[in-house]
Amino acid sequence: MRLLESIGHKRFFFFYHTYQVHHRYWLHEGFSEPEARECEYGRFGLPEPSKACHIAYEGEIAYMDHYIGDLFDFLRDRGLYDDMLIVFTSDHGEVFVEDSRGMTEHGYLLYDELIRVPLIVKFPKGRFRGTLVRDQVRIIDIVPTILDVLQIDGFEGDGTSLMPLIRGEGRGSLNAISEFYPFPKRYAYFPELNTPKLSFRRLDAKLIVDLGRWSVELYDLLSDPGERTNLLADREAGAYGAYTVALGLFSALLDELERSHARALGMAGSGERVEMTPELHDRLKALGYVQ
Known part of the structure; x- marks a missing residue:
């Protein structure tokens, strides 16, 4: 939030990626149910396949949800929220014992528990408030959609803008x-x-x-x-x-x-070789992309 304070009312792009809802699942007073204390960790430090670990996971979600709410309140208090385009999504879901997939983790499998994630878009000035798109869309469509909203042409990639679907123009x-x-x-x-x-x-x-x-x-x-x-x-x-x-x-x-x-x-x-700087390596490591 100190970073946002320093930006003020200038145009900016802010990317926030949290690992909060990853194991190990921490207990948070006021958010975690008592049963979450029974979550145990076994092989490789992974959560054991139990209802308790699922409850602990839900406590982490509630905790994170609360602080995202604080962030939105901060943006409202400073007159920024109404003018912002905000996209909320996830890179994957999680499998638990109730799913009977033989694991409590993410990765390895391509069932919907893992690949079907939320995609919530808040447009400036309340545009499209309450709009629900029932068609199937993809994470790769987020970037071209943002560029479409910002009226930036020239996107080349696998995704496609979702604005026609959001406007109800239909495309399937x-x-x-x-x-x-x-x-x-x-x-x-x-x-x-x-x-x-x-x-x-x-x-x-x-x-x-x-x-x-x-x-x-x-x-x-x-x-x-x-x-x-x-x-x-x-x-x-x-x-x-x-x-x-x-x-x-x-x-x-x-x-x-x-x-x-x-x-x-x-x-x-051209396929030219690009050397990775120590700074870039550290940034990628912080995101978990390199060891």
Whole structure:
């Protein structure tokens, strides 16, 4: 907040990334339920698969929510809030014992508990207040949306502006690709799950491909939003066209990857080697991107 005080009313971009809602889960008076004290940590210091650890996680969310509220109050008190464009989202969800996924962590898997996250946008002057977009959108759409609001042209990338959807002009849901690349063996908490994976998600169906085990899963998200019944493992379901749906999704996945790869090659430039400065290394390390 001292930083925001120093900026005053000049135009600025402020990025706030918190690791508060990550294990180890701390207890916070007034926010954590008593059961949170029973959360124990086992292998690699990870939370044990228990209801208590889920409750401890929820306490961390409540604690963080409170202080985000304090930040918004600070912005209102200084006359900044009404003119600000604020985007709230997350990079991943969390899996707990109730999900029966064989782990209490994040990473490794591409089920919705991990890849479906909030996206809340507060526009200046209360524009679009109360608007709910029911179509599927993606995190990669955030940057082009912000640039669209700021009327900055020239974006080249995989995302697309969400402003037509927000204005109600309609365009339909956007297909979403999610990926998991294996951790180095020394960092792999769950080696049995540490295989490369891709998922292709439409609003109504989702395909998950495990490239390490060569296994494929297909889920009907309308009738099975919890992704409990793999239609490709159900012979009866397969008789009703599950394999045809899976092939269609896999073909669309390959098309999306090919287009993305072509765009990446087009933006690659000269491919010159860039030396990392100590300052840049420290900043990336603070964010957890390098060791």
